[in-house]
Amino acid sequence: AQSVTQLGSHVSVSEGALVLLRCNYSSSVPPYLFWYVQYPNQGLQLLLKYTSAATLVKGINGFEAEFKKSETSFHLTKPSAHMSDAAEYFCAVSVPTGNQFYFGTGTSLTVIP
Amino acid sequence: KAGVTQTPRYLIKTRGQQVTLSCSPISGHRSVSWYQQTPGQGLQFLFEYFSETQRNKGNFPGRFSGRQFSNSRSEMNVSTLELGDSALYLCASSPNPGKDTQYFGPGTRLTVL
Numbered sequence: 403a404q405s406v407t408q409l410g411s412h413v414s415v416s417e418g419a420l421v422l423l424r425c426n427y428s429s430s431v432p433p434y435l436f437w438y439v440q441y442p443n444q445g446l447q448l449l450l451k452y453t454s455a456a457t458l459v460k461g462i463n464g465f466e467a468e469f470k471k472s473e474t475s476f477h478l479t480k481p482s483a484h485m486s487d488a489a490e491y492f493c494a495v496s497v498p499t500g501n502q503f504y505f506g507t508g509t510s511l512t513v514i515p
Numbered sequence: 516k517a518g519v520t521q522t523p524r525y526l527i528k529t530r531g532q533q534v535t536l537s538c539s540p541i542s543g544h545r546s547v548s549w550y551q552q553t554p555g556q557g558l559q560f561l562f563e564y565f566s567e568t569q570r571n572k573g574n575f576p577g578r579f580s581g582r583q584f585s586n587s588r589s590e591m592n593v594s595t596l597e598l599g600d601s602a603l604y605l606c607a608s609s610p611n612p613g614k615d616t617q618y619f620g621p622g623t624r625l626t627v628l
Contacts, residue, residue: 436616445519445605445619492558496613502571503548503607503617507557 404429404495408506416514421465421480423509425493428474435476436494436503437467446492452476463487488513516541519608519620527626533594536623540587540608547589548617549581552603561604564589565612593625601627 409424427433434453438446450461457469463486467478476493493506520539528534540547549561560573564583581591587608593600603624607617 438619443622443624445621446607448616448618451616494617502560502563502613505550505558505560 404433404497404504406493406495406504406506408491408493408509410509411507412510412512414512414514415483417485418482421478421483421487421511423478423491423493423511425467425476425478425506426474427476427493427495429495429497431497433495433497435467435469436496437461437465437476437478438492438494439463440490440492440508442489449478449491483511483513485513485515487511516543519606519618521604521606521620521623523623524621525624525626527628528596529628530596530598532596533592534596534625535590535592536604536606536625538589538591538606538608538620540589540606541618544608544610544618545587546609546612546615547583547587548607548609549589549591550605550607551575552605552622553601558605561591563612570612596627598627601625 405428407426436451437449440446450459452459452469460466465480491509496503522537546565548563551559563571567583578594583589603622605622607619609615609617
């Protein structure tokens, strides 16, 4: 079975500071991993995805994530936070032979001016 | 390509009523998943349809049901509404079930009074 754990339901950073959102997964087979962002009253938008190619994945809006198999992690980072990054972020896992996505509980990012 | 569309965007119902929500996937996508999002429970998987067949179902009571039509459009129905059904209902489509990226619609905000 697959599962996702997002450490920290709320994260606050200053504008211009590093953003680090943590995601750990559990999967019995090599997973596909995703990060989504949700702005207020909107659906989820794909930020980036890992599908067993390069372990460092670059996404939209300057975000990137690194797949670390030994740590079963897929943390999301951005070197410099912008006010527009304030949103809810979700990590998700699926498997190539599976038929369902599993989402984490989400991390709310606040950017302090 | 047009994105995933959901109608209506907002609904207000009273306890005991029933409601039907509609989702039109991205053209060419045959898999549609439904999620319920609430502040307390996060994103919870309701069910997934592929080629008019329900492939997966989450842990929700039988009051929640859905279907998919031959053109891949999907509807979900909630009967005998309860206050706790108030939530944002999100629909996501993908070309195939499981590993393919899910693309989300803007959601339907259901309020039960």
